Amino acid sequence: MNPGARRYILIAFAGIVALLYILRLFYVQVVDDQYKLSAQNQAFLYVTDYPPRGNVFDRNGKLLVINQVAYDLMVVPRDMKGCDTVGLCKILNITRADFDAKLIKFSGSLKEASKDYRTYIFEGQMLPELNARIQERLYKFTGFYVQARTVRKYNYPVAAHLLGYVGEVSQGIVDTSSYYKSGDYIGKSGIEKSYEEALRGKKGVQIKMRDVHNNIKGSYKNGLYDTASVRGSDLVCTLDAELQLLGEKLMQNKKGGIAAIDPSTGEILALITSPTYDPNLFVGRDFSKNYTILHDDSIGIPLLNRASQSYYPPGSTFKLMDALIGQQEGVLTPTTLYPCHSGFTLNKGMPGCHAHGSPLNLDGAISQSCNSYFSWVFKTIMDNPKFHGNTQAAFENWRKYILSFGAGQKLGSDLPFEMKGNIPTVETYNGIFGKGWHTMNVISLGIGQAELGLTPLQMCNVVCSIANRGYFYTPHVIRKVGNGNPLEKWDLKHYTLVTNREYYESVISGMANVLITGTARASAVQGIDICGKTGTAQNPHGDNHSVFVCFAPRVNPKICVAVLVENAGQGAWWGAPIATLLVEQYLKGKITDPSRLIIEKRMEESDLIHMDPKIKKTNPAFWE
Amino acid sequence: MREKSDSIFYNVDWFTVGIYLVLIIMGWMNIYSAVYDDVKSNIFDLSRLESKQMIFIFVSMALAFSILVIDASFFTATAYILFSGIILLNIAVRFLGTDIRGSHSWFKFGSLSLQPAEFAKWATGLAIAKYLSGVGKQDWLTKLAVTLGFIALPVFVIVVLQNETGCALVFAAFIVVMYREGIIPGIILVFGILVAIAVVVGLKYPNHLAIFSLILLVIGGIRLLLVRRTTKQILFTFGIVAVFSSMYLVSGKVMEKLPEHQTGRIKSWLGLPVSRQMEDRFGYNTKQSMIAIGSGGWSGKGYLQGTQTKFRFVPEQETDFIFCTVGEEWGFVGTSVVIILYLVLIMRLIIMSERQRSDFTRIYGYGVAAVFFIHLVVNIGMTIGLLPVIGIPLPFFSYGGSSLISFTILLFIFVKLDSQRLLVLR
Structure with missing residues (x-):
C-alpha cells in the first residue's frame, strides 16, 4: 500500500475508537442507572426532619401531653469503618463488649454488621449534656450521627393507659409500611396509637451532601428537593384532667376501674384504672427498665386497663335493665309488687336477700336492691306467655335487649383496647345444663350474676342509655383533631330496644331514691340530684366487688359514672362514695362540704389491698 | 511597509x-x-x-x-x-x-x-x-x-x-x-493487536486453553481452505496458532511477575477475583x-x-x-x-x-x-x-x-x- 494512503486507515481508526468511547459513555452515563444510585448513596445523606408530635389538650384546654427534646445516637453499622470505638465507649460509659453486643443485637453478628446498611438507635433519648459531649467528637465516630427528637412529656401524671406511649417502631411495621423507617417512633398504645396518623404529622427530608470523609457539606441544590416536615395535629381529648386526677387519687391502693361519660355527647370524661403508673415512666432511656417492672407485676397487672379491658359481673346494677325490659315486655309495671323473705322463695330462697320491707314495688325494689323482686321480674320475662314456654326463645329476646344497651359487645370507641365483655348465649347454657334448661337454672342473671361480664365502660354506657332515656352515643375520647371541626362520627344516636320514655322515668325515680332512702343514701350530695344504683358483685376471685353506677343531674344529665372496686365489699361502701365524689367534682368544680372532704380523704387514704379484713368488711361511711 | x-x-x-x-x-x-x-x-x-x-x-x-x-x-x-x-x-x-x-x-x-x-x-x-x-x-x-x-x-x-x-x-x-x-508493515500492527487480544483473553479466562486453541485452529483451518496449501502456508498457519496459544498461556504468569500495583490494576480492570x-x-x-x-x-x-x-x-x-x-x-x-x-x-x-x-x-x-x-x-x-x-x-x-x-x-x-x-x- 502506498504509505500516503495509510492516512485514511489512521483517520478511520481514530474515528472508530472515538465512536466506541462515545458509545461506552452513552451506556455509562445515560443507559445504566447504577452509577447514579451509587453516587446518591455515597454523596447524599437523607436527613429526616422529624416534626414534633401533636399536643394533647383536655376538654378545658389544659395541656396533657407536650413534647420535649431528646437526642438519639444513630448508627449505620456498615459505615462504621474507622470509628473511634474506644472513645465512644468512654463517653457512653460502656465496655467494648457492651458495644459489640449492641451491634450483634442489631445485625445478628459483627460480620453481618459490617454489611448492614440499616439505621439503628444506638443510644436513645440522650440528655443535652451527653449529646454535647458526643457532638464534640462526632467526626471521629464514623457511621454515627445524632438525631434530635422530640419525646413526650406528660403534664399530669394521669391517664397513662388512655394516653398511651410512644416507642421505637417494630421491624414488622417497618417491613410493611412505606412511611416508617427503622429507628422511627410510633404510638404504641392508647390514643398515641389510635390517633397516630394525626399526631405524627409528616416527616420531612433534607438532602445533605457529604464528602468522602463523611463531613456534611451543605444542602443539595440549596434545598430544592428538600421537603418540609408538617407538624403533628393537636388533639383535643374529652378528658377532664382534674376529674381524672381525682379519680386516680381516690382509686389508689385499690384495684378496679372507673368510667365517666357525658351522656349528652358520649365524651369520656375520665377513664381510670388502678393500679396505674406515671406515663412519664415510659419516656426516656429508662423506658425498657420501667416497662419490664410494670409488665412483670403479675399481681397488680398495672399495664391492664381495668376500665375497658377487664369485665366483671355487674351485680345489682344490672337490675336496672331488667326493670326496663320487664316494662317493655309488658310483664312489669311500676306498681307491681313482689314479696321478699330474705331470699327468692320460688328457688329455695336463692338468691338470698337482705332485710328490708316487703312486699316492694319497683321503686322500692330498686332503691333497696331487692334480689327476690328482680328474680321475679327476670322469671316473668323468661316465662312470658308470648313465648309459649320456650325458655330459650325468651332468653334470646332478653339477650337482644341487653346487647342494645351496648353490653357484651365492643362499643366502637376510639380506644385501641376494648373488651367485648360477656353476655351468655343459649349455646352457653346448652353446654352447661343440656338443651332442656329452664328459668331457674339461670335465675341469677336477673340480679347481674352468673356468667355476665361487663367492663366498667360498658356499665357506664348502660347508665348513659338510661340517663338519655333510651339511647347512647358511642363513647370516645377525641372530639377534635387539629383545627378541624368536632368529629361527626360521634354524633350518631344508638337507640336501645326499650323505647318508652315512661319506663325510664320509673326506673330513674327508683335510682333517685337510692341516694335518698336507699342503699347509697350515705353518699348523697347536697344540691345535686344524683340517680344511682349500688351493686355488690359476687365473683370467684374473693370478696365481692363494690359496684356503683350513677348519673346526675336527674334532668338533663351531664355525667354518668360507673365505678368498680375489686373485692371491696358492698357497692355502697366504696363504689358509691367514689362515684358521687367524681360527680360532685365535675358538676361543682371542687368538693367543699366538710363531711364530703372527710369521705374523700378516707377513700384516698384507704389501702384496700393491705387492709385488715375485719375493718374492710364495714362501711367506711360509719368509721370513726 | x-x-x-x-x-x-x-x-x-x-x-x-x-x-x-x-x-x-x-x-x-x-x-x-x-x-x-x-x-x-x-x-x-x-x-x-x-x-x-x-x-x-x-x-x-x-x-x-x-x-x-x-x-x-x-x-x-x-x-x-x-x-x-x-x-x-x-x-x-x-x-x-x-x-x-x-x-x-x-x-x-x-x-x-x-x-x-x-x-x-x-x-x-x-x-x-x-x-x-x-x-x-x-x-x-x-x-x-x-x-x-x-x-x-x-x-x-x-x-x-x-x-x-x-x-x-x-x-x-x-x-x-x-x-x-x-x-x-500494517500486518505487523494487526499481528500486534491480535497478540494483545490473546494476552487479555488469557488473563481474563485463564482456564480455557483448549477452547482458545480450538477456535484458533478452526480459524487457521478455514484460512488454509481458502489459500493454496503449500508447506510454507501450513507451517505459517500453525506457527501463528502456536504463538497465540503460548501468549495465552504465559500471559497470566507474566502478569504475576509485574509489580503489585500493576497486577492489582490489571486484575481489577478485568474483574478477576482479588482480595478485599x-x-x-x-x-x-x-x-x-x-x-x-x-x-x-x-x-x-x-x-x-x-x-x-x-x-x-x-x-x-x-x-x-x-x-x-x-x-x-x-x-x-x-x-x-x-x-x-x-x-x-x-x-x-x-x-x-x-x-x-x-x-x-x-x-x-x-x-x-x-x-x-x-x-x-x-x-x-x-x-x-x-x-x-x-x-x-x-x-x-x-x-x-x-x-x-x-x-x-x-x-x-x-x-x-x-x-x-x-x-x-x-
Whole structure:
C-alpha cells in the first residue's frame, strides 16, 4: 500500500475508537442507572426532619401531653469503618463488649454488621449534656450521627393507659409500611396509637451532601428537593384532667376501674384504672427498665386497663335493665309488687336477700336492691306467655335487649383496647345444663350474676342509655383533631330496644331514691340530684366487688359514672362514695362540704389491698 | 511597509490554535470546578491549584508565542541537540530528582516541580522526524532498528526506570508514525493487536486453553481452505496458532511477575477475583471514577455542582481523573463534545501533516497527532473502565505545569513548522 494512503486507515481508526468511547459513555452515563444510585448513596445523606408530635389538650384546654427534646445516637453499622470505638465507649460509659453486643443485637453478628446498611438507635433519648459531649467528637465516630427528637412529656401524671406511649417502631411495621423507617417512633398504645396518623404529622427530608470523609457539606441544590416536615395535629381529648386526677387519687391502693361519660355527647370524661403508673415512666432511656417492672407485676397487672379491658359481673346494677325490659315486655309495671323473705322463695330462697320491707314495688325494689323482686321480674320475662314456654326463645329476646344497651359487645370507641365483655348465649347454657334448661337454672342473671361480664365502660354506657332515656352515643375520647371541626362520627344516636320514655322515668325515680332512702343514701350530695344504683358483685376471685353506677343531674344529665372496686365489699361502701365524689367534682368544680372532704380523704387514704379484713368488711361511711 | 509573510502569524493554522484555546479554557474551568470549594475560593490565592494552573496557562501561551517567533529551521537544526539535552535531564532526574510516591521523575524547585519525561515527548518526535526525514533510501528494517534502538527504546527505558511506566507507554505512539512512513508493515500492527487480544483473553479466562486453541485452529483451518496449501502456508498457519496459544498461556504468569500495583490494576480492570484489600486499593479509583461519570447522566449536574468530584470521592481528580469532572458536571453532552474536539484536533493534525512538502514536518506532525491520540485513549479509557488504570494526563485538562507546557510546545512546534510549509525544511 502506498504509505500516503495509510492516512485514511489512521483517520478511520481514530474515528472508530472515538465512536466506541462515545458509545461506552452513552451506556455509562445515560443507559445504566447504577452509577447514579451509587453516587446518591455515597454523596447524599437523607436527613429526616422529624416534626414534633401533636399536643394533647383536655376538654378545658389544659395541656396533657407536650413534647420535649431528646437526642438519639444513630448508627449505620456498615459505615462504621474507622470509628473511634474506644472513645465512644468512654463517653457512653460502656465496655467494648457492651458495644459489640449492641451491634450483634442489631445485625445478628459483627460480620453481618459490617454489611448492614440499616439505621439503628444506638443510644436513645440522650440528655443535652451527653449529646454535647458526643457532638464534640462526632467526626471521629464514623457511621454515627445524632438525631434530635422530640419525646413526650406528660403534664399530669394521669391517664397513662388512655394516653398511651410512644416507642421505637417494630421491624414488622417497618417491613410493611412505606412511611416508617427503622429507628422511627410510633404510638404504641392508647390514643398515641389510635390517633397516630394525626399526631405524627409528616416527616420531612433534607438532602445533605457529604464528602468522602463523611463531613456534611451543605444542602443539595440549596434545598430544592428538600421537603418540609408538617407538624403533628393537636388533639383535643374529652378528658377532664382534674376529674381524672381525682379519680386516680381516690382509686389508689385499690384495684378496679372507673368510667365517666357525658351522656349528652358520649365524651369520656375520665377513664381510670388502678393500679396505674406515671406515663412519664415510659419516656426516656429508662423506658425498657420501667416497662419490664410494670409488665412483670403479675399481681397488680398495672399495664391492664381495668376500665375497658377487664369485665366483671355487674351485680345489682344490672337490675336496672331488667326493670326496663320487664316494662317493655309488658310483664312489669311500676306498681307491681313482689314479696321478699330474705331470699327468692320460688328457688329455695336463692338468691338470698337482705332485710328490708316487703312486699316492694319497683321503686322500692330498686332503691333497696331487692334480689327476690328482680328474680321475679327476670322469671316473668323468661316465662312470658308470648313465648309459649320456650325458655330459650325468651332468653334470646332478653339477650337482644341487653346487647342494645351496648353490653357484651365492643362499643366502637376510639380506644385501641376494648373488651367485648360477656353476655351468655343459649349455646352457653346448652353446654352447661343440656338443651332442656329452664328459668331457674339461670335465675341469677336477673340480679347481674352468673356468667355476665361487663367492663366498667360498658356499665357506664348502660347508665348513659338510661340517663338519655333510651339511647347512647358511642363513647370516645377525641372530639377534635387539629383545627378541624368536632368529629361527626360521634354524633350518631344508638337507640336501645326499650323505647318508652315512661319506663325510664320509673326506673330513674327508683335510682333517685337510692341516694335518698336507699342503699347509697350515705353518699348523697347536697344540691345535686344524683340517680344511682349500688351493686355488690359476687365473683370467684374473693370478696365481692363494690359496684356503683350513677348519673346526675336527674334532668338533663351531664355525667354518668360507673365505678368498680375489686373485692371491696358492698357497692355502697366504696363504689358509691367514689362515684358521687367524681360527680360532685365535675358538676361543682371542687368538693367543699366538710363531711364530703372527710369521705374523700378516707377513700384516698384507704389501702384496700393491705387492709385488715375485719375493718374492710364495714362501711367506711360509719368509721370513726 | 512590512511584507505579509514577515508577520510571525503568517500562515498559522488558526483552526488548530482555536481548538487549543477552547480545550485550554475548558480544561481550566474543570480544574477550577474539581478543586472548587465555595468557602475558600479566591482566584488570586496562588497556593490554590486553579490559580497555579492559570499561571501555567500564561507561561504556555508565552512559550507558544516564542515558538512562533523562532524560525522553524531552528527545530530542524537543533532536533538532536534538544533530544540529547532532554535525555540527559531524564537521566539526571533518576538520580537527582525528588522521590514522589515511588516515582523518580520530578525535579522540585521550591513549590514548583518539573517532570522532564513530559518534555521527552516532543523531543523524541523531533529526533525521529530528523532521522527519518534525512535518512534517504534505506531498507525499512534498518530505519526501524535505528529509530527504535537509538531514539524510542532508550527514552522508554529511561522513563520506565523513573517508575513512570504509564508515561513510558506513550512513546508507543511513534509506532503510528513509523507505520505512516511505511517502516512498519500494517500486518505487523494487526499481528500486534491480535497478540494483545490473546494476552487479555488469557488473563481474563485463564482456564480455557483448549477452547482458545480450538477456535484458533478452526480459524487457521478455514484460512488454509481458502489459500493454496503449500508447506510454507501450513507451517505459517500453525506457527501463528502456536504463538497465540503460548501468549495465552504465559500471559497470566507474566502478569504475576509485574509489580503489585500493576497486577492489582490489571486484575481489577478485568474483574478477576482479588482480595478485599486489593480491591480497595486498586479497584477504588475506577469504581469512583465511573460513579462520578455515570452519575452525570445526559446533561450533567451543572457546573460546580458535581458531588462525587467536589467531595473528593474520586482520587487524583484534578490530574489523571479530571475527565470525571467533565462527565459528572457536563454529562454525556460534555464528554462527547470533549472527545469530538480531540478527534477534530487529531484529524486536523493528520490533514496538516499530509499537506507538507517537508518530510520532517509531516513526520513530526504525525507524532503530535499520535501522542494526543494515545493520551486521549488511555486516559479516558481508564476513567470509564475500558482500560486499566495507567497514570497519564489528559492533555490541556489535567492539572500540572509540566504536561500543559510540554503539550503546548509539542503542538506549537508543529504549528510553526506548518506555517512555513511552503519552504522545504531539512
